[in-house]
Amino acid sequence: MKKLNSVLLIDDDMATNFISKMLIKKAGITDHIETVLNEQQAIEYLKNSGKYENSDGIFPKPMLILLDINMPVMDGWEFAEAFSKLDENQKGEVIIVMLTSSLNPDDKERAANLPVISGFQNKILTMEGLNSIMNQYFS
Template sequence: MKKKLNCVLLIDDDLGTNFINQMLIKKADITENVQTVLNGKEAIDFITNKGKYEKAGNVFPKPMLTLLDINMPVMDGWEFLEIYKNLEIHQKGEIIIVMLTTSLNPHDKKRAENFSDVSGFKNKPLTLEIIKDIMQKHFPDYL
């Protein structure tokens, strides 16, 4: 039996996109746990066990893979990354963050490269091929 990721976190304000991405991740069979949040603020709350995601103790979810959209209300992907980089290591774990966006702006890709926490930049829509590429690059032991 192959190893699976503990959790994949989808950060995107589009419910349809989240639904399709969940179905693709399920089909790829890389995890049993897909969490979706609608903006960067909810993602920070999820990662740090705050707000509606509050849990007792110091056990943090530490999703192994996060797919991050750029343009969202409340807190966009860039604002999320600014806050995320200052989180405690015991909250972050070793999360692989891949930006998944409709943006074709080369400035956005260049900007993403300036964040050490960003491991990749992919254009929507998510496909099984993109998932396979992410898994081969970042999680070869899970194939």
């Protein structure tokens, strides 16, 4: 399985981010996991990824974004819209998978109709779900 240069987690729930981060570390799919608490921070990160240095070097451009739908500043749908307006070099070749606790089938259909959204999964992320994402998009 391919190792990703970076994974970006976008979720306002610290516990969910912690669990996702531990799972990603355990799976060994990347050495760099960036966590942001809202979509606005994610857009700023993407605009700066690959350009600026932090204490670890540069902000690596993510290959995978795990995106929560229901967020306080900007929801997942608004993020998808803002993401689609970024320059191609800011977007990179990223796979965006929406994670949601919503059981609304309309959300899944809406995600399927957005070109920037590659996949849709229920949260909390599981090892099985992560393996499914990796096999589907990065094998």
